[in-house]
Amino acid sequence: MKRSFMLVFLMVLIVAATGFAATPKDTLVIGANTGIFITMDPAVAYEVFPNKIVAALYAQLVKLEAIEGVIVPVPDIAESWEISEDGLTYTFNIRKGVKFSNGDPLTAEDVLFSLKRPIVLESVSAWFLVDIFGINKDNVDEKIKMIDDYTVSITLNAPYAENITLGILSNMFTGIVNKDVVLEHEVDGDLGGAWLTDHSAGAGPYVLVQWERNNVILLEANPNYYGNQPPLKRIMVRDIPEASNQRLLLERGDIDVAWDLTPQLLEEAKRNPDIVEVKVPGHSNEYLAMNATWGPLANPKVREAVRYSINYEEIVEDIMLNNALLVQGFINKGYFGYVEENPFYQDIEKAKALLAEAGYPDGFEVELLTSNTDTRKAEAEKIQADLALAGIKANIVIMQSSQMYAKYRAQGHQMIIAGWGNDYPDPDNLAMAHASYRAKQLAWRNAWFDDYAATLCEWGQVEPNPDKREQIYKDLTEYWFHNGPFAMLYQTVEFWGIRKEVKNFEEAAFGYGMLFDFTKVSK
Template sequence: MVARRLDDITSFDPAESYEFTNNEIDGNCYRRLVAPDPDDARRLVGDVAAAWDAAPDGSRFTFHLRPDVTFATGRPVTADDAAFSLARVVRLDRAPGFIIRQFGWTADNVDRLIRAEDARTLVLDVPRPAAAGYVLHCLSANAGSIVDRDTVRAHAVGDDLGRGWLARHTAGAGPYRLTAFEASDHVTLERNPHAAGPARMARIVLRHVPDPSAQRLLLARGDVDIARDLTADQLAGLAGDPRFSLVSAAQATSLYVAMNQAHALLRAPDMIAALKWAIDYDGIAAWLTPRTWDVCQSFLPSCLPGAIGDRPYHHDPDRARALLARVGVARGTPVTLDFATAAPSADIAQVIQANLAAIGLAVTLIPGDQRQVITRTRQRRHQLALMGWGADYFDPNSNAQAFCENPDDGEDGPLKIVAWRSHYRDPALDAASRAAGRETDEARRLADYAALQRRFMATAPFVMLLQQNAVAALGPGVAGLRLGALPDFTRYGTITRH
């Protein structure tokens, strides 16, 4: 029995699932061609694929499938299932579809370019060649999950390719299968009896318990075995109690302050630098987010491939004041900060307000729920905004594109993500990010991303603050939960209870 928030679930269809909880469920009900090594997510290992070959120029990938992977129906997984699954993501083109479509596959060419040569051999011809690691990391994403072609076709309605049915069911070869779901109440998973290496626990039940205090009480009473959303203070209290254990994993989720470049006050390089020197990074991590968030000043969290881990900034209010003086900013100059009222953003926003007051800026806090803050930033109505961002897939290109690329800052721009939302456009940085994404030599590509991170740190109008750590509290006799760097990398199959 697991207590956690479940109110973000929209669909369990891997071609549509884009939220934390449903991705985590899918990660335990489906398998992909390749998957992250449980001991080092930056390293990929075969999952359904026993081996693969990649053309040196990234134009073709050939996967050789294992013979012992079986769907929950008892039918073996074949290359036809894998080809159908990837083509289905391309055709449906839902929110996560871009992860697969970005390599040039379309509804018109996908049947020709992604095909089964026989039951155990899958060939992918890539219209937009890229580094092998880039393509493989995207295939390891939830959108790369392999569905049971026969089951999905049997439940298709019209041309929905089974989308309606898969929203509330699973058809995978993972260690579990979804057997019950009630929105904002519970999810029940039962062991897939045909899975290779079956799960240790016969059933996993996730209960929607949004209040961390209620989760803590249920854990103490033994009413749940695992609590997933406890606060830093609650975790500190459990750390000294031998009855409980904590497991944690660095996440590919960042917390940052965006400076909207539509406002002249926030465009000056010295102003941008002043804000970066004004923040008490270590104080925030030590006093507000111990165990749950660590300092990270790059757009690539430490768990992602290519992350460099540099920390060029520290709390130096004198230096920040000197930079503001060079810009001619008067003491008491007003600026607004949008933030979500959920923990830990509310407390962090108050520290930022105090840090900026110490260098002469009068910050007005604009609180809102997460949806309101996201809406304001998507509409580009903020000045400063305290925001979170999670990688869409486990490759440096995911965050590099989000933070560095903005080819068209107009209202119809093609990339309406982090850089666009703050009117940030640096053509040279944009070009460098795109070039890194096209580089097919893996070593050169990672070196390009290292240089990109350092340039971004020095010039971009974003104060990168923290990287999230997922922490779960386990009750007496419970062990084996493996938290992942992305939600769909978390594994339930090794959980035991004595």
């Protein structure tokens, strides 16, 4: 393994020294800032990019797949499952004949050990199981059980919709580790955690060969992988912290993918005919929120006037340089329940009429709070100018993020520009945040105490019929559009610069943030 690593590494160095574009055809070389990498342990890994590398090393109970533009859970190690009549217990049938990378058979005993491990370790990634499913160290043995060598059951505290349950179980903490190998390396009850920090013991499509921090990460194809062998035999991640250096090496051909380009650097790199831009929908949104109990904003007509004052297209085009999607609902594009409608556009006369109907014909003065990033400051200035056209004077207040969110969580704001990132690809994650004050998240922070919206959220959480469930979220979105405390500005996008010889990268990256499938990439 080490000889193979050195061979590939020397090849890359030779390419860099000679200056011709010829990374190995069976190797994908990624340039990225790897400072965010902390561990390769699937029970502990939490950050987005590291999780995608870890996901290449481990098969999971279930995984996510983009099917016809919608991200859905599909079988992985669990080839099928049954749900009890009360909707509380999921019985997973483990795929037979699967081997770990070292050739050991994978059985339900490994699955049981792997599912319990993040809970026993009290890993931050296990919050899904603890906070949502009600599984903790005290009840884990009764909630997660091995039925036989190829069957495992999980019992929840409520009959959540199937897409919610499976979406949560597709997170990286369900990566299946080789129990025997991990326990061979256990130290002081860490369940092999120290060893798994920079080793792998999985059944995924790749194996971790070497990780030299602040230098290089190398994966090689797992010869025992149960699925089709990936087209790329190696994935190399080179530590290149500076985005400008990533662009330079991409254009020279020393790397195949630049992971961290800014929009401006990507635009510059695209002038090179050998460079291709890849963009996919992201899993977060940017919004203007209004405190629904403060002064004029307590009136729904005033909030509607604010929504009609904003020029959303100019924010997407001029501030985000089109690196965003105009999505005005709270459910992201690419999710079950996504509503394509964008009902709001800048109509100053309509905004003024709504303000007059609400009793504010001369407008009003309001504090507009946001954080100190360049993007947020630009958004605040743009919205300030737009609101002024309707007669609303917005006074911008810039704070450090920590101070801003402390004030926001205490409902101490009037208006705020902020964002939200998703934890699992189901409308429940977004509806509870944006529409249910009972969840004590964004709707609560904005003091929108709407029982109709909160009840729809709860119905959607447990409705077993997908068609009825989809209708619930459509009804909720339509109601939220015109009654809620938000003006949704955009959905983020993820983007990369790649060499034109890299194939199927967009397909592999669709859903990035939730998934990235390296087995789809080729050269």
